[in-house]
Amino acid sequence: MSKNIQKICWSVTLFLILNPVISIAALVLYLVFSNQYTGSEVLWISVFGLVFGFLTNLSITMGYHRLFSHRSFEAHPILQNILLFISAGAFQGSALKWSSDHRIHHRYEDTDRDPYSINRGFWHAHMGWMMKDETVSLPIVARDLEKNKWVMNQHNYYGYWSIGVGYILPTIVGALLGNAFLGLVIAGGLRIFLTQQSTFLVNSLSHTLGKTPYSTQKTAKDSIIVAILTHGEGYHNFHHQFQIDYRNGIRWYHWDPTKWSIQLAALLGLAKKLKTVQFSEILRARLQTETEKFYQSKFYEEKLQPVYERIVQSQIRFEQLKKEYQVASREKMDQIKAEMQLAQIEFQANMKMWKVLIRTAQRSNYLA
Ligand SMILES: [Zn+2]
Numbered sequence: 001m002s003k004n005i006q007k008i009c010w011s012v013t014l015f016l017i018l019n020p021v022i023s024i025a026a027l028v029l030y031l032v033f034s035n036q037y038t039g040s041e042v043l044w045i046s047v048f049g050l051v052f053g054f055l056t057n058l059s060i061t062m063g064y065h066r067l068f069s070h071r072s073f074e075a076h077p078i079l080q081n082i083l084l085f086i087s088a089g090a091f092q093g094s095a096l097k098w099s100s101d102h103r104i105h106h107r108y109e110d111t112d113r114d115p116y117s118i119n120r121g122f123w124h125a126h127m128g129w130m131m132k133d134e135t136v137s138l139p140i141v142a143r144d145l146e147k148n149k150w151v152m153n154q155h156n157y158y159g160y161w162s163i164g165v166g167y168i169l170p171t172i173v174g175a176l177l178g179n180a181f182l183g184l185v186i187a188g189g190l191r192i193f194l195t196q197q198s199t200f201l202v203n204s205l206s207h208t209l210g211k212t213p214y215s216t217q218k219t220a221k222d223s224i225i226v227a228i229l230t231h232g233e234g235y236h237n238f239h240h241q242f243q244i245d246y247r248n249g250i251r252w253y254h255w256d257p258t259k260w261s262i263q264l265a266a267l268l269g270l271a272k273k274l275k276t277v278q279f280s281e282i283l284r285a286r287l288q289t290e291t292e293k294f295y296q297s298k299f300y301e302e303k304l305q306p307v308y309e310r311i312v313q314s315q316i317r318f319e320q321l322k323k324e325y326q327v328a329s330r331e332k333m334d335q336i337k338a339e340m341q342l343a344q345i346e347f348q349a350n351m352k353m354w355k356v357l358i359r360t361a362q363r364s365n366y367l368a
């Protein structure tokens, strides 16, 4: 046996290949040769598969990723268990193992120690890493999660959870909708395949396609296309720079269903302590990245640097005043409000200057 074959993790590799191949082949053969089904059964089971697929994706992005890997918010045990239950049916390993691997990915991004480093190629980052013993069998390092009894329950009984939620549950729902077999292949196998691919894109396409507004030192990218394909995880440049933030798309209109779901959970009392990075910090990273190409020029030092300082300082001032306002006495409120307005005007005026200077620099010879 060659050395490369010995290094393959066969259990994961066979599952990743056989699940979609068997599901798609069985579905096509059944639809073509069987007369045991009706059009409405196919329709309703597909609708259920889509909803279940949406929830499966969400349980990974909201649960495995933003809650367990990054602890970007706190979840009520009810929500934790719902997320752990649904995500088991995604066949992406237990929350404990997934989160441990993901934290290693962040800590050692783009280096040899990053299990799904994009520098080892698109295929490796997408799925290849799970097929190799060396990268898929990294030891678990997540002390906090090992103390969480719900997470450990899912981890210790993962085999039962995954088969139960991944295949048996959709078969039962399929039977209730009139066709157990279609439930198994559409809402079971096919849904697992599609939701896995959505998650895998975060490791491959999110490190390949898009812009780098917050850091050019990392391969992680921001892309609306990837955000749509991955439940909002496509703002990956931001995420790698500010992993503690529960949002990936920071503007309210950024396509990030995971962020909206966390906000909804908070409204329902199932989530609390949603962590966000101060806007002044985000602004600092964005403006610094924007000016990187001007670092070598005198233009940056003389013109852009002071404007940059004023923008960041006026934003910091605004944030401080906002905190003061929340605990201020009645008499002080008006005064603080006026100061906040002044800070905002200063911020906006300097942002305008910034845009003019950047445009001028791009047109002239100031590019380094
Ligand atoms: Zn992450």
Ligand SMILES: [Zn+2]
Residues within 6 Å of the ligand: 105, 202, 203, 206, 207, 220, 236, 240
């Ligand atoms: Zn990443």
